[in-house]
Amino acid sequence: MGLNTLHDYCKRWKMILNTDKTKIVVFRAGGRLARLDKWYYGNVELDVVSHFSYLGIVLSQSGSFSRTQQTLAKQGKKALFSMFKMVQKFRGLSPLDLCDLFDKLVVPVLTYGSEIWGFHKADAVEKVHREFMRRVLRVKGTTANEFLYGELGRKPLIVIRYCRIIKYWFKLLKAPEGRLNGYVYGVQKQFMEEHVNKTNWASLLKDLLCEHGFGEVWYSQGVGCEEDFMVVFKQRLSDVHGQNWYHDLEQTRKSVSYRRFHTICTPCVYLTAIKNIQHRISLTRLRARNNRLHVETGSWCRPPIPYELRFCKCCNCTDLEDEYHFTLLCLRFSALRVKYIPRYYRVRPNMYKFVQLMSSENINLLRKLAAYVFHAFKLRNEILY
Numbered sequence: 001m002g003l004n005t006l007h008d009y010c011k012r013w014k015m016i017l018n019t020d021k022t023k024i025v026v027f028r029a030g031g032r033l034a035r036l037d038k039w040y041y042g043n044v045e046l047d048v049v050s051h052f053s054y055l056g057i058v059l060s061q062s063g064s065f066s067r068t069q070q071t072l073a074k075q076g077k078k079a080l081f082s083m084f085k086m087v088q089k090f091r092g093l094s095p096l097d098l099c100d101l102f103d104k105l106v107v108p109v110l111t112y113g114s115e116i117w118g119f120h121k122a123d124a125v126e127k128v129h130r131e132f133m134r135r136v137l138r139v140k141g142t143t144a145n146e147f148l149y150g151e152l153g154r155k156p157l158i159v160i161r162y163c164r165i166i167k168y169w170f171k172l173l174k175a176p177e178g179r180l181n182g183y184v185y186g187v188q189k190q191f192m193e194e195h196v197n198k199t200n201w202a203s204l205l206k207d208l209l210c211e212h213g214f215g216e217v218w219y220s221q222g223v224g225c226e227e228d229f230m231v232v233f234k235q236r237l238s239d240v241h242g243q244n245w246y247h248d249l250e251q252t253r254k255s256v257s258y259r260r261f262h263t264i265c266t267p268c269v270y271l272t273a274i275k276n277i278q279h280r281i282s283l284t285r286l287r288a289r290n291n292r293l294h295v296e297t298g299s300w301c302r303p304p305i306p307y308e309l310r311f312c313k314c315c316n317c318t319d320l321e322d323e324y325h326f327t328l329l330c331l332r333f334s335a336l337r338v339k340y341i342p343r344y345y346r347v348r349p350n351m352y353k354f355v356q357l358m359s360s361e362n363i364n365l366l367r368k369l370a371a372y373v374f375h376a377f378k379l380r381n382e383i384l385y
Helices: 001-013 064-087 093-104 123-137 144-152 160-173 180-195 201-211 214-219 224-253 277-287 295-298 323-329 331-341 350-360 363-384
Strands: 023-025 047-049 051-054 056-061
Touching: 001 295, 023 051, 023 277, 047 350, 056 331, 064 093, 064 123, 093 144, 093 295, 123 144, 144 224, 144 277, 160 180, 160 201, 160 224, 180 201, 277 363, 323 331, 323 350, 323 363, 350 363
Parallel strands: 023 047
Antiparallel strands: 051 056
């Protein structure tokens, strides 16, 4: 038995094994261990545990990596807290600068060992990512996820994990004969072919490639140029995410205005163009419906006010108080509009002009728009509250 061999080896070379830190994990589908299932190192019985941490990866008796993901999420939160504590000294960092820091300081923690467990959605890990985006944009916790990914132009961390899995697979294919990881991959591949209904790492890899249109890569067990393939593969993942993002956006009623002026999941120009933090936050909250316009607060009532009856309380009209009305129509903000909004958008306003204004990449125009939104929100609060 392996434990006996290890015991004899340590005894021969005068080494001592710490049995208090040595545990046994029995990988099984479920049920209890038999009474005779005991393991000894010399005369010391070793404890049998349900999970064990090895090199930062939590191995569970069921083969599930959910504990690993939860552990990495906790570590990622600590890294995120340390990052925000560090950047407090630097007031001029834009949201995109913070995203760059997040990718370098926190993402490696959240994706540690993902070559093995990265096929899973890992909601606990992605939750840390979304928490970061909310803190960067200064929006409330109930903000729809589609707004977060859309404003910052970010993709779920599963995209990074998929790329790491493919790169690791290329290394396995080139592993020298006799290398343990290459041998294990060969065993898994053979097992998958013999047991079609069984799932293992190799079968999940095959499904990943086939689902994204690269089935021929799996059957040929390799590609000509790995770097070129990774470029194409990353682009395919980005395209799939963009389609899913827009589909989810269409299902969210709060995004009725948003999906008119932001149809591509890319970083918004205003995040770096607007230096005044309060102005930038105000514009973000208008775009992501993190505000107290009646179109939003009407849903807070019990029972909720019908959507079409959420009229503007500032000018007491029968228009729906949404982002369009607040920006270009409400009479209470006419003076502010003259000061900050160009005449082209103020005269005979319509939805087309509103979309042009909100999707503009003109830096001066964006700064004026953000200043208008900030002061208009402030005036609205004084009127109503």
